[in-house]
Amino acid sequence: xxxxxxxxxxxxxxxxxxxxxxxxxxxxxxxxxxxxxxxxxxxxxxxxxxxxxxxxxxxxxxxxxxxxxxxxxxxxxxxxxxxxxxxxx
Numbered sequence: 590x591x592x593x594x595x596x597x598x599x600x601x602x603x604x605x606x607x608x609x610x611x612x613x614x615x616x617x618x619x620x621x622x623x624x625x626x627x628x629x630x631x632x633x634x635x636x637x638x639x640x641x642x643x644x645x646x647x648x649x650x651x652x653x654x655x656x657x658x659x660x661x662x663x664x665x666x667x668x669x670x671x672x673x674x675x676x677x678x
């Protein structure tokens with residue numbers, strides 16, 4: 590069974606497994622105007638790592654996409670709350 594991420598020997602950074610490439614592309618397009626590519630990748634790698642040892646990979650892309658979206662949306666909401674509080678001060 591392939592792992593959801595492998596390390597790119599040239600850069601030492603995680604490389605997304607093929608079953609998550611579409612998910613990564615969707616997430617990058619969805620958050621392109623609000624978060625950097627690095628922020629999306631970091632969250633994607635962290636969530637994908639949780640499923641590294643999954644025996645059944647059928648639902649891994651769906652779950653990774655959902656958890657990454659939830660986390661990124663929470664970060665954005667937190668940032669907006671923080672900015673709003675800072676402007677009121």
